[in-house]
Amino acid sequence: MTKRVTIADVARQAGLSKGAVSYALNGQPGVSESTRQRVLRLALEMGWHPNSAAKALSGARSGAFGLVLARPASTLGVEPFFMRLISGMETAMASTQTALLLQVVPDHDAEIATYRRWWAERRVDGVFLIDLCVDDKRVPVLEELRLPVMVVGGPGHHGSLAGVWIDDASAMVMVVEYLAALRHRRIARVGGVPGMLHDELRSAAFDSVADRLELEWSTTIPTDYSPERGAQATRRLLSGANPPTAIIYDNDVMAVAGVSVAHEMGVQVPGDLSIMAWDDSVLCEITHPPLTAVSRDITAYGRQLAEHLLALLNGEVVTEVQDNPPRLVVRGSTARPTDHRPAAVTG
Amino acid sequence: MTKRVTIADVARQAGLSKGAVSYALNGQPGVSESTRQRVLRLALEMGWHPNSAAKALSGARSGAFGLVLARPASTLGVEPFFMRLISGMETAMASTQTALLLQVVPDHDAEIATYRRWWAERRVDGVFLIDLCVDDKRVPVLEELRLPVMVVGGPGHHGSLAGVWIDDASAMVMVVEYLAALRHRRIARVGGVPGMLHDELRSAAFDSVADRLELEWSTTIPTDYSPERGAQATRRLLSGANPPTAIIYDNDVMAVAGVSVAHEMGVQVPGDLSIMAWDDSVLCEITHPPLTAVSRDITAYGRQLAEHLLALLNGEVVTEVQDNPPRLVVRGSTARPTDHRPAAVTG
DNA sequence: CTGAAAGCGCTTACAG
């Protein structure tokens, strides 16, 4: 096991040419079924694996997909989202021996430079584009490079690139309707980064449903998804003269931070304040009270994305695919608000 | 930008042979300084990047390090540890254009198969070995493959492989001494998976310091690092006749779960129960009360590991390196225990 | 200091 087995070794052992062995191994026509079986068995016995560099150089695929994360290292570890997404992707990629190349960079310019380098180096067969923004400058670059891309997000705003999206807007409607049904009339949202598409979509949906349901009051406070900013937003909301009775947080970590702030300020959850987290995770289950959350199957989403990128490489036409809609998981952090004032609005 | 620039293009443009250009580009002797500068400038202008497959095939490095994570997808996202480690590694790797190949597998057998495949495919120049166990069966395989390896852990138990370790044993002594100084005499530990080296080291250190300090009582409950098991262990500990006054958790997520269980059971933190988390993270800061924790600079650790793996590839001798020791970050979850019984042990 | 040539291990037309 100290020397690597090449296709020439297998060919010699089989008494065939390298070309014939290659055809047999790759399921190409031009070789009899019995020969193919014999070669396959022999390659397995001899412990042959294709040299990935040789394979890539001779025009085949590099056998890797790329994922660039342009978030600060500090934020990265916090949300379970990424690791879930990655492990979902790998589930689908494992069957085709495709590896995942991961790169962490500081910003979108460095991300674009990475795509250009990967393209020139022929490093990857395709990439996943994450954290899609409105007017995203990465999109035209990827279109120009003609690198196969699967966008994590949408709908729309990714030009001619393919993508898989989850319907956050409908989920937001569901969430607000749920809170309204509990008789909440003052609902706040601790949002994400304006300009990021999913944040814009959630904001727009939130505003429109608040309008339609004729809520007494509603507002969105933008954040950078960090627990610090989530806590700060919560303090600001709760110290107003007429605080909200429910807050929707754009991620799990900020929601947990929100619960802590409520505790600190002596605000009862869910008695005085209902709290909702957007992405469900184990964090939502272990806090006290456990958090009602919008749950998306991130692992399945990752799998979908990888499967569609593989399909794209196989020449299938993929444009915009919708993944399963989020579900509402009701736990202990949401309830009908305690009435401190005379009922006015509700009939 | 639609056609990739090769070394032949650069050579033609420069009026040199491909060999000369290669020497110039790689800083090899055999080319004048002025020629080298001219070639370098030209390559940059033309947007040349080496085709990674060609480079790897002609005997050079593949330009990638591999990391296999053999943990279930469910556990993966939860601990911020991995993403921090990874982003630290990438910091060091970015300067040498080395990419990180990430693979998630179900168990150690699949992990070993991945190493064998990567070796045969010449996919990676080296790998990081994580979650080191006592009598780890991955170690002899990697020794046999002669693949450059940097072990994340130790000390010892990794044969002839190189590794970087953090002194968890001393940290455990520091932690227990701190709790003992607060007059805790009944200390429990919610540990990790027996057989994993760092768990064994922490357990041994815990037992020995408990012994030396003549604690009234001490115990370790093993878990799988999941919050469920952490919560379960906490319930068991707190419902005993004579519960501990302090619990040390082997990760942040279980510590947070422990706080929730205490809340549920009406146990005051830190009045009735002091809680300590092993790896500090933003989770420890956002809970109420914020958690006292053992803090390790995971990003720096990742950087160290990558730097040493690069050094190993450059022919430097690396055996066993010790990284900075952990620090104790005192927050609100630890305090002197409220005395419910007549003082007996302390003078 | 420079150029021509072989070779890395595959794939893929092209003849037989």
Added chain:
DNA sequence: CTGAAAGCGCTTACAG
């Protein structure tokens, strides 16, 4: 159905 050969884009002895 099979074999001999060229080629992918680099690196690296080997001559000059």
